[in-house]
Amino acid sequence: MSTLSARPTSAVSRSRRTTVTVQAAAYNGSYAEELVATANKIASPGKGILAMDESNATCGKRLESIGLENTVENRQAYRELLVTTPGLGQYISGAILFEETLYQDTRKGTSMVAELNKSGLVPGIKVDKGLHPFANTNGESWCAGLDGLAQRCADYYKQGARFAKWRSVVSIPAGPTSIAVRDCAYGLARYAAIAQNAGLVPIVEPEILLDGEHDIDRTLEVAEMTWAETFKYLADNNVLFEGILLKPSMVTPGAEHPKRSTPEEVASYTLKMLRRRVPPAVPGIMFLSGGQSELESTLNLNAMNQSPNPWHVSFSYARALQNTVLKTWKGEEANVQIAQESLLKRAKANSDAQLGKYDASGESADAAKGMFEKGYTY
Ligand code: 13P
Secondary structure (H helix, E strand, C coil): CEEEECCCCCHHHHHCCCEEEECCCCCCCCCHHHHHHHHHHHCCCCCEEEEECCCHHHHHHHHHCCCCCCCHHHHHHHHHHHHCCCCHHHCEEEEEECHHHHCCECCCCCEHHHHHHHCCCEEEEECCCCEEECCCCCCCEEECCCCCHHHHHHHHHHCCCCEEEEEEEECCCCCCCHHHHHHHHHHHHHHHHHHHHCCCEEEEEEEECCCCCCCHHHHHHHHHHHHHHHHHHHHHCCCCHHHCEECCCCCCCCCCCCCCCCHHHHHHHHHHHHHHHCCCCCCEEEECCCCCCHHHHHHHHHHHCCCCCCCEEEEEECHHHHHHHHHHHCCCHHHHHHHHHHHHHHHHHHHHHHCCCCCHHHCCHHHHCCCCCCCCCC
8 A cells, every 4th residue: 555645736735735545456466367267267157166175173074974984094085086076077167175185195196186187177275274262242253364374375376276265154143243244354355365465266255154043134134244344355455356256155044944945035135135245347156055955055056047147156065065975985985986976966966057957857855955054163
């Protein structure tokens, strides 16, 4: 930021020399073009993101659900299954990894990053350091990770990552208090500026948790407030909007609200919120699934793509892409191929939904099972 003395243009201003503050422009450093190209590659027609960046603790919970121990070997075997799925690049343009996976090899000695590149997927990295209790609030949380972030991002870029993710949360039943929303927005904006300066496209993710008994109008109100704050701070931090991706929650009623919304209602509320808050300079909106069932998250995405949008509207699902895969695999080598086929099936369903052409007629009853867990941590 620089301070300039404005040149007086009239007798009045000559007598009162004014000082104006000039804001720096949006990021235009050496990575600018590459950031825009990466963001647009990820947000290309019929493509979305595979979120596989569960922390070791969360990955452990997933493995436990199929009776496996949380060992580095089991995490490696599972993640290898995901990244080596044949044909994944037809439907998936990027994969978000946890740090362990970014630096890990498959059992045959190739790096996980090389496997993704081979299939045309952009490797991404979760860079936040998780949620912590927010003092003097009603049980809300704040997201850590800014310390040392510039160096970590530079290291991740060297290791092959080209985009990043930072997940902060907003809880409706716990408030949300204005201080917690502001902190979430400010942290996301600081992270986004740092990531762009290291060549990583930041995914901006203020997740509005599904927890609560509130109706869909209350979610809309909180989502509008959260995204307004987030874009204010993104702009204040001179983040290049053409080089970011968003990861919002869909606007739905709280998980404990008695009425469920139809996909058309979710689409209408969510798009209304996005049109009011998100500039068209942003290339892509990559939704999280947040505990919705595989079927629900695909139907909702499909409903949002029934008419053209100013941005690419797509998916960055973890649970809604991986649930059936895990259950099919069960940790057995003999099941790897059918588990990979089930991943491809879900990826194709969501790719079709991105194009607004999804047909749910071949879906199993299992795909309709919700995955919401109260107080879920990632
Ligand atoms: P879910 O799709 O399971 O909500 O995960 C989203 C996420 O934040 C992972 O990056």
